[in-house]
Amino acid sequence: MPEVKNRQAVTGAQAVANAMRQINPDVVAAYPITPQTPVVEYFAQYVADGLADTEMIPVESEHSAMSAVVGAAAAGARAMTATAANGLALMHEIVYIAASSRLPIVMPVANRALSGPINIHCDHSDAMAERDSGWIQLWAENAQEAYDFTIMAIRLAEHEDIRLPVMVNFDGFIISHGVEVVDFLDDEVVKKFVGEPKVKYPLLDVDNPVTHGPLDLYDYYFEHKRQQIEAMKHVYKVFNKVAEEFAKISGRKYNILDAYKVEDAEYVMIALGSTAGTIKYTVDLLREEGHKVGVIKPQIFRPFPKTELQGLLNGRKAVIVLDRSASFGAEAPLYEAVKSSLYELAVKPQLGSYVYGLGGRDIKIEHIRKAFEDAFAGNLIADEERYLGLRE
Amino acid sequence: MAELKGWKEIPIGGVIDKPATAKEYQTGTWRVIRPVHQPENCIHCMMCWLYCPDQAIVIEVVDGKPKMKGYNYYYCKGCGLCANVCPKTNDKLPEEKRAIVMKPETEFQD
Ligand code: SF4
Ligand code: SF4
Numbered sequence: 001m002p003e004v005k006n007r008q009a010v011t012g013a014q015a016v017a018n019a020m021r022q023i024n025p026d027v028v029a030a031y032p033i034t035p036q037t038p039v040v041e042y043f044a045q046y047v048a049d050g051l052a053d054t055e056m057i058p059v060e061s062e063h064s065a066m067s068a069v070v071g072a073a074a075a076g077a078r079a080m081t082a083t084a085a086n087g088l089a090l091m092h093e094i095v096y097i098a099a100s101s102r103l104p105i106v107m108p109v110a111n112r113a114l115s116g117p118i119n120i121h122c123d124h125s126d127a128m129a130e131r132d133s134g135w136i137q138l139w140a141e142n143a144q145e146a147y148d149f150t151i152m153a154i155r156l157a158e159h160e161d162i163r164l165p166v167m168v169n170f171d172g173f174i175i176s177h178g179v180e181v182v183d184f185l186d187d188e189v190v191k192k193f194v195g196e197p198k199v200k201y202p203l204l205d206v207d208n209p210v211t212h213g214p215l216d217l218y219d220y221y222f223e224h225k226r227q228q229i230e231a232m233k234h235v236y237k238v239f240n241k242v243a244e245e246f247a248k249i250s251g252r253k254y255n256i257l258d259a260y261k262v263e264d265a266e267y268v269m270i271a272l273g274s275t276a277g278t279i280k281y282t283v284d285l286l287r288e289e290g291h292k293v294g295v296i297k298p299q300i301f302r303p304f305p306k307t308e309l310q311g312l313l314n315g316r317k318a319v320i321v322l323d324r325s326a327s328f329g330a331e332a333p334l335y336e337a338v339k340s341s342l343y344e345l346a347v348k349p350q351l352g353s354y355v356y357g358l359g360g361r362d363i364k365i366e367h368i369r370k371a372f373e374d375a376f377a378g379n380l381i382a383d384e385e386r387y388l389g390l391r392e
Numbered sequence: 393m394a395e396l397k398g399w400k401e402i403p404i405g406g407v408i409d410k411p412a413t414a415k416e417y418q419t420g421t422w423r424v425i426r427p428v429h430q431p432e433n434c435i436h437c438m439m440c441w442l443y444c445p446d447q448a449i450v451i452e453v454v455d456g457k458p459k460m461k462g463y464n465y466y467y468c469k470g471c472g473l474c475a476n477v478c479p480k481t482n483d484k485l486p487e488e489k490r491a492i493v494m495k496p497e498t499e500f501q502d
Contacts, residue, residue: 200404
């Protein structure tokens with residue numbers, strides 16, 4: 001394992017901003033929105049201090065931020081932005097255009113509840129609203145992962161078999177504002193890892209003129225969507241390759257599914273983001289009491305790791321899915337995806353859906369324990385959505 | 393229209409990877425009315441050429457001066473703009489005096 005040269009206690013926002021400084025993208029266009037604000041503030045400071053030679057565009061809205069990075073990426077620049085919640089929602093139109101135009105933009109998202117009523121705290125409704133936009137979604141558990149994934153995302157996005165934008169999700173406030181110890185890589189190491197941007201069809205190549213964003217009617221639109229579907233299929237292969245290379249420079253090896261104490265587990269909980277850490281802790285407590293429990297944290301939500309989950313969940317007694325967002329009138333997004341993955345399993349586990357933490361509501365060990373205890377008692381109903389930490 | 397390609401053959405992201413491909417887009421297949429040039433009434437003012445959105449007016453330069461030579465019907469989509477801007481074409485003139493006459497496309501089908 002490489003020697004740790006740069007261990008610091010920082011907020012997740014600073015960790016992400018530092019990753020952006022080390023990536024040193026050609027263009028960053030951003031608008032500050034809670035809880036992403038410190039990311040942009042730190043980064044703007046780095047640029048002002050000459051620590052990054054990025055063209056920083058302070059725009060008047062997130063719609064413009066995403067539009068500017070789309071333009072920059074089409075021109076051939078390595079372009080980034082960062083956002084959260086209503087900012088992401090305001091980008092929505094251009095979020096689709098970025099993916100459809102196959103522009104490898106990387107965007108950290110400090111996940112936050114969508115209004116209304118107005119709320120600035122963590123939940124996953126912002127990213128879930130973009131789940132079908134064609135972006136790859138990485139999900140970090142802590143500041144370290146937010147830092148690492150931001151760097152890895154560049155390689156993933158720009159890979160020639162993919163060419164898709166990547167959202168690096170990290171829980172608002174919990175990760176963005178919480179202080180943790182983060183191991184940073186040396187600037188030179190990151191620079192070498194991300195390499196020069198791999199540009200395809202740059203608008204600024206005047207010798208080879210191209211058109212971006214033309215009209216694409218019923219004659220070709222479908223074919224272009226099929227290409228996007230295909231690109232998503234390559235993500236896992238490339239992620240594993242990038243993760244392997246990243247392990248060489250960092251000593252930290254990431255898998256598509258972060259499986260904790262799952263090997264012999266009869267009861268498996270699945271969750272995205274920072275709550276997986278609390279679940280791991282709860283799993284430790286329950287293991288001490290003799291319960292065979294484990295937790296799976298998908299590191300990628302889009303594309304959804306269906307095959308990988310099937311491999312891990314076949315034959316388990318019960319699977320409990322925790323969602324930090326709701327889908328009104330339907331099943332919660334992570335649960336729905338897990339449930340549909342398990343349809344073809346030979347030995348289907350019992351399934352339970354739990355929604356928690358909306359608008360920043362605390363998730364406690366007791367809540368997680370309660371969901372596990374429902375499973376131990378055989379009291380899970382696949383078609384019933386339950387709530388953790390909600391007042392009845 | 394040219395043969396349509398499959399999803400594996402086309403550039404990603406809807407990118408058009410070479411210039412001037414609009415030439416291959418034959419807007420003339422849209423046409424339901426056809427402008428017909430009557431050269432005997434034309435004063436070669438080039439108003440039609442200037443306004444045609446599809447560059448469907450054929451011109452030829454004779455002694456340094458442009459001459460209206462009729463239409464490239466592959467591109468003329470029959471919008472009628474040329475007839476509208478032509479100083480030698482209007483409703484008050486009898487058809488035989490107009491420089492441009494708009495005729496139903498059906499008259500030209502074999
Ligand atoms: S009808 Fe319209 S498209 Fe056709 S030549 Fe006239 S202006 Fe051009
Ligand atoms: S606008 Fe009319 S008169 Fe002028 S060149 Fe065209 S057809 Fe001839």
